[in-house]
């Protein structure tokens with residue numbers, strides 16, 4: 001038996017590339033069984049919780065981070081598209097850099113996707129240009145080929161089999177996600193399909209099956225990046241410090257302050273400060289979530 005005492009690693013903010021904004025902590029129209037957010041019994045009666053972040057808070061954060069090397073702002077939640085000022089917030093953030101919408105896909109019908117394409121194009125028309133103009137692929141650091149900032153989408157499933165996936169998400173999630181990916185692809189949006197490997201599947205099997213599904217659905221999968229993440233399991237422990245975590249390259253803004261990463265949003269263990277005027281650049285990685293990061297050794301939320 002080893003007598004050594006485990007010391008949690010301290011992760012420093014290496015470069016501030018990713019600003020996550022929690023638009024709502026608890027408001028979600030679905031509430032998947034596999035979600036890391038604890039919705040609690042208080043919210044069991046209704047899914048409508050009025051805990052939306054204010055637009056002023058977001059404006060302040062964008063101003064305070066104006067000298068940071070931001071690649072992307074991530075609109076997260078619970079479900080970010082339930083925010084009543086979602087369109088205003090999206091336009092505001094797109095003026096600063098690329099935006100990734102992390103959504104359960106249920107609001108992504110063709111009408112909404114067409115509208116979002118128009119919003120993205122407004123940025124080009126009003127000449128929002130920073131850095132070089134390049135073609136984009138799914139590289140979050142790049143603007144689109146017309147020089148405007150882009151909207152990305154991050155959707156998630158748990159299995160390539162519809163019924164198995166829906167068991168850990170919500171009924172109809174798989175079908176809606178594939179439909180949304182197909183429609184987003186038709187409108188030339190770049191998307192990330194995050195496969196939360198809840199069932200401990202072999203990664204090759206996951207890629208092969210999604211490539212098959214995309215082919216069957218006639219989806220040009222060059223617009224879709226597939227990522228596999230390994231959610232937390234009971235046997236998780238810290239094997240070694242991670243090389244790359246979300247807290248090394250970003251922070252999350254919540255209505256009541258700044259936190260290390262989306263896992264630790266509103267959790268005192270991840271508290272970094274009250275605003276981006278003065279916030280901590282270090283975090284002690286001591287939570288079960290941090291063990292999950294150590295196992296994945298890569299971003300759990302950011303893309304690219």
Ligand code: SF4
Pocket residue numbers: 011245246247248260261262263264270283285286287289290291293294
């Ligand atoms: S959960 Fe991961 S990203 Fe968040 S503070 Fe811990 S190590 Fe960093």
